[in-house]
Amino acid sequence: MVSSIVVRAPAKLNLGLSIVGRRADGYHDLISVFHAVDWQDTLEIAEIPSGIEFTCSLCDGVPRGPQNLVFRAIELAFQKFHITRGVAARLQKEIPAGAGLGGGSSDAAAALRALRRLFNLQGDDDSWLLLCQQLGSDVPFFWRGGTALVEGRGERLTPLPVDEKLWFVVVVPPIHVSTAWAYGQLPRPSGGNQDYRNRIQRLRAGELSLADFCREIPNDFERVVEAVFPRIGEIRCALEASGAISARMSGSGSSVFGVYSEQQEAQRAAALLPADCLVRCVQGMPSSSDRKL
Template sequence: MVTEKAYAKLNLGLKLLNRRSDGFWNILSVMQTIDLYDTLIFKERTQEIEIKCTAPDVPSDSENLIVKAAQLMRKRLGVDRGVHVEVEKRIPVGGGLGGGSSDAAATLRALNRLWNGGLGRDELFEIASLIGSDVPFFLKSGTAIVSGRGEVLEYINLPIRAYYVLIYPNFPVSTRWAYHNQKTSLTGESKYVNFIDSWKERKEDGRLLYRNLENDFERLVEIHYPIIREIREDLLSEGAIAVSLSGTGSTVYGVFKTLQRAQLAAALLRKAGRTIFICQPVC
């Protein structure tokens, strides 16, 4: 038996740079793992790949990235072994927190151990890239500047301690829908892109990241789901130093300097139809 934690992530900014010839977008984002996680327990089976999840809306067939990851590991290792996976789901589905991708990465790590695969990080990275654009990021915890379609990672040290209040409005936003409907011209000047470029050249202080956050999906998502704007305004009114959508949503997070301030804001913002988490980065 093998147990893995699959950590959620936040996008500390997300810019769409240009559409690629393969249909994907080149992006720029700072992604950070946080201490909200799913717990996955893996038990050996003879041949079947079985999933039992605490969230009833999570598929257990080939649509689940856990199944895809297990199938790819079987093919790569040349084995015909099965696995039973129990998933204690804490990361909201469709919340822009990468729960499905993180579960897939946890599956690669776990099966490499359970099936004595002996694969190194580069080999796992190659398999992860076949599953989804952001799956490679979840192979390890930390903070990274992410580019390409999500597979180019530059791990960094973010020199600031922050506390996040995450508000999930209890409905998902489809990543596919968001990318399909993103028709805004993205060729203008971007303070976020300029900041990241300067930061990589050590011309900017990383502690200023939160002042420069931009997410190209915020306008689209707020138009279709006005509650997102309401949540953003609520977080700002309770003292968040920055507020942003994570990924394509639907989760909105506020950045706070102290745990006490984050706890107070979370208590004041609890309402029906909202799920709230207080999180910290995981390095």
């Protein structure tokens, strides 16, 4: 019998992001392409007689108690499946918090995957996605991973058939951008970027390579965020000058990424970036059905 499970929780990049409208509940509808990359947290969950024990290392800026999404995911699964045993969860963070990379949401999805295997929990994919939705807008994407068209608050997912491997230089400057603040700065939504929608459809149909798709991708947050935090724009321009196919913020920031066809190009660009920024060269990852936990 399995007594402990180790799972990886990847980061994601927004390959474009367009705000469609504002909902009656105060949330915004968006359209974006999420792309999982191999910058990963590690979560170990072990069975214990009772209760929930949670520890976290390298967790600057991350809640350590019941407010952590891993803890909340475990509580939610325990309630739904009436689990009477306990678990000890140990999270090792690598993905920085508050950078637009989805680390907390990915950790929550990883916790659910680990619990499903540890306790042999049942349920089809749709029922697990509904559970993910209760934890946060981005959590359903991380249940599947890979590359997906994401719509609504993040609950509507359409997997995209992307096999192409690109390299990304991800830069996290020492700047915190509040997601709530960034949404509050947006102008009135105008229904979303139609050219972006068209390019997504061409990518979905196999008429556009991922590299060509990335050449022209919008992020509606860039203008308002870079107006207050100009250094983010400077980093983005530096990535473009290094030869990147394109350079964009991920989510509402503060992370910025450049897109490259070759690993050597990405590594050369990464070496030129400011020393006070966290810089990683990463590659895309397949969906969770195609990879190990």
